[in-house]
Amino acid sequence: MDGQTGLNVAVVGATGAVGQQMIETLVKRDFPIKKLVLLSSARSAGKVVTVNGKEHVVQEAKPESFEGIDIALFSAGGSVSKELAPEAAKRGAIVIDNTSAFRMDQEVPLVVPEVNEEDVHTHKGIIANPNCSTIQMVVALEPVRKKFGLKKIIVSTYQAVSGAGAAAIEELKEETRAILAGEAYEPKVLPVKGADRHYQIAFNAIPQIDKFEDNGFTFEELKMINETKKIMHDQSLQVAATCVRLPVETGHSESVYFEIESEGVTANDIKELLKDAPGVVLQDDPANQVYPMPADCVGKQDVFVGRIRRDLDNEKGFHMWVVSDNLLKGAAWNSVQIAESLVRLGVVGQK
Amino acid sequence: MDGQTGLNVAVVGATGAVGQQMIETLVKRDFPIKKLVLLSSARSAGKVVTVNGKEHVVQEAKPESFEGIDIALFSAGGSVSKELAPEAAKRGAIVIDNTSAFRMDQEVPLVVPEVNEEDVHTHKGIIANPNCSTIQMVVALEPVRKKFGLKKIIVSTYQAVSGAGAAAIEELKEETRAILAGEAYEPKVLPVKGADRHYQIAFNAIPQIDKFEDNGFTFEELKMINETKKIMHDQSLQVAATCVRLPVETGHSESVYFEIESEGVTANDIKELLKDAPGVVLQDDPANQVYPMPADCVGKQDVFVGRIRRDLDNEKGFHMWVVSDNLLKGAAWNSVQIAESLVRLGVVGQK
Missing domain, CATH: 3.30.360.10 (Dihydrodipicolinate Reductase; domain 2)
Structure with missing residues (x-):
């Protein structure tokens, strides 16, 4: 992780139960990451999270946090997603949102890769991860x-x-x-x-x-x-x-x-x-x-x-x-799977 | 209980979870009991159960145990019911059986008083209590x-x-x-x-x-x-x-x-x-x-x-x-309710 090539990935809600599983799953899947940015609310900012032996300081999520980010995995509650997902998308990131904020939005594909992977092509900056059940x-x-x-x-x-x-x-x-x-x-x-x-x-x-x-x-x-x-x-x-x-x-x-x-x-x-x-x-x-x-x-x-x-x-x-x-197929794993679909289908290109 | 008038009632499986609830429910409902006989397997026989302040020694259930019994509440497992319920019926008792032994027997009414109380009239000595669910x-x-x-x-x-x-x-x-x-x-x-x-x-x-x-x-x-x-x-x-x-x-x-x-x-x-x-x-x-x-x-x-x-x-x-x-409406209470129906509808007469 934090390799020479790959994508710049942000995890929003990095200290939560699902956020932790997202980070673990990215590592386990050997997802091609150039830079990993861990974000959270102001309350959890400053915490240190060790990923693949390297320490990351969790930063407060702000609109500017998403400059240069390719994929942003959101799991910090609906209100955070509503506020920051459009900001991330505006800055060129593709958001994969694990909250219910955008799931029924007609502009937002709702994706389970085993079912409708091709829907990622229709994204306008935000892709929603469905409810676990x-x-x-x-x-x-x-x-x-x-x-x-x-x-x-x-x-x-x-x-x-x-x-x-x-x-x-x-x-x-x-x-x-x-x-x-x-x-x-x-x-x-x-x-x-x-x-x-x-x-x-x-x-x-x-x-x-x-x-x-x-x-x-x-x-x-x-x-x-x-x-x-x-x-x-x-x-x-x-x-x-x-x-x-x-x-x-x-x-x-x-x-x-x-x-x-x-x-x-x-x-x-x-x-x-x-x-x-x-x-x-x-x-x-x-x-x-x-x-x-x-x-x-x-x-x-x-x-x-x-x-x-x-x-x-x-x-x-x-x-x-x-x-x-x-927490896995119902949340973290399905989100990372969507990220993998984006790579495999060429929706995001590695730098 | 053990009053001057009323019915002779036997509880088979008196030391089990449902049997205990049956006894408690009979007391709580002030069921008209002349004589209460508590029966069980040989293993539990000899135990003393206090009912309404009076001690009862639990006896081993045998065919002869049902001589003179008006109503016998069975909850001691299907094999006990299969063996002893016909013996009790043969001796004139009406069996209310809480096991699955006779439920689907065409000769045996399966009764939930709120639904089909009148079916008790068709009994041939055994009435089945349905499955709890x-x-x-x-x-x-x-x-x-x-x-x-x-x-x-x-x-x-x-x-x-x-x-x-x-x-x-x-x-x-x-x-x-x-x-x-x-x-x-x-x-x-x-x-x-x-x-x-x-x-x-x-x-x-x-x-x-x-x-x-x-x-x-x-x-x-x-x-x-x-x-x-x-x-x-x-x-x-x-x-x-x-x-x-x-x-x-x-x-x-x-x-x-x-x-x-x-x-x-x-x-x-x-x-x-x-x-x-x-x-x-x-x-x-x-x-x-x-x-x-x-x-x-x-x-x-x-x-x-x-x-x-x-x-x-x-x-x-x-x-x-x-x-x-x-344990109550699903078992003990429904069984006692059937006993109450037998009395109210005049299927058994108090002595």
Whole structure:
């Protein structure tokens, strides 16, 4: 890193949970970096982060920080992205934004490389990284959509607390410890930081992620619904979601029901298809109790799929169970993958 | 209890988690008991259980134990029920069986009093208590079925470990403690006692409850599918289920999608209906973050329903979130309710 050739890369939110994973993933993938610039809020500026044996001082992110930057990975919250992503783009950087700030903006491609890599060509300076729970679902469903057509999705999620940030992880651990010791604990973070009410997550399940819309759905559920249609370029696709937070540190799981267009497709056909699908690892052997679980997916980049079976009433309906590390494929890895797509497709040129 | 008038009641499996709840519920409901007989396996026989201030020595359950018994509540495992329930019935007792041994037997009514109380009249000595996850779902859906017709159900469950017995509760606690302390822990109980493989439940989600069938569904899922049709007397009802075990001690949650027959029904219509439905408590006020959660339902007899909203694509489709104490409405309370129905409908007469 910081090599003679390569790209100038900025990471905004470098000290956060996802930012750290982004840096680690860039290193692990040996991404061609000429200069690495680590940025954060004023509060975290000055911290020293060691990358590949070299110390980097984290600087406060300002519009000028993006002069000469080729790719800027943003993961510092929606308000930071709204303010600084256009500034970075104005200065010639391509922003890969991990917040929800621009995802539904018609000018901004929303990209999961296994699904719609070519959409990076349409960027106008900003590319959005989808919501974590959306990404793993579309990776698992895109091969099905392409081969058999996709009509309807009904998903119920089982989401880890790390999606709500480092404070939520701390809350889960401290609260669990307190409950086991018979001590009181006052929740302050979950389900939504800054909301009026906070609830126990330890040994519980909270059917709220993000705030509620007037139609009774949460923003998280609407993200899954709207982002899926945008990524798959199909506004007629029917999508419904129920999003639930669990006492799991990392790894989102999803119970996915889907209906296809083709007739006569068997569960084995779906399994055969997903066995060789990009980014997917099939773990589906009920006889030997093989299926994906969040505890097994942590630190892995893949989307794990199992429990594939045909509905007993609808021969075009299928059920499956999809698990992935929400901080990697759900965030950092998908962002770095988009950066790799930009290089491979020649959208950014190495200097 | 042990009053001058009333019924002779036996509890089989009196020392187990559900058996204890059955006894407590009988006391709490002031059920008219003349004589209470506590029975168990040979292993637990001789234990002393105090009921309403009076000590009862638990006896080994044998065919002769049921002489003179009016109602026998069974919760000691399927093999005990298979062996002894017919013996009890032969001796004139009405068995209320909490195992899966007789649920799908055509001669045996499967009863949730809020739904099909009248079915107790058809008993031939044995009445079955449905699976815990089935009960709470049908209590929430029966008012909808009666008023608007019910066509299809797709449910994903979030089930507590207490459904797998006291050893599973112990495993969840010990394993959680070990993981927080950074110690190793070897799972021995979950997902299925006696299965080849056991998996970590702490900070995890296991998409297996009970064993697998050849069609890829688990027995637990098939129980929900088949029992729902039988209880609602509708074999044409489409039901699909995905059952998942969570690190929750008590309280099952369910993400339920359902399609009705009637047109023009709104989410508010469903809420109005469930507000006054028997056995249901509506907790549905998203603006104030009011929805059911397992941590809040423990020790309560009701079925809690919230997050009711209409599907965005199908105007006859709705989503809701259903939570109940799996040991109470899911087991002990429903069994005692059946006993109360037997009395109220005059199927058994007090002596």
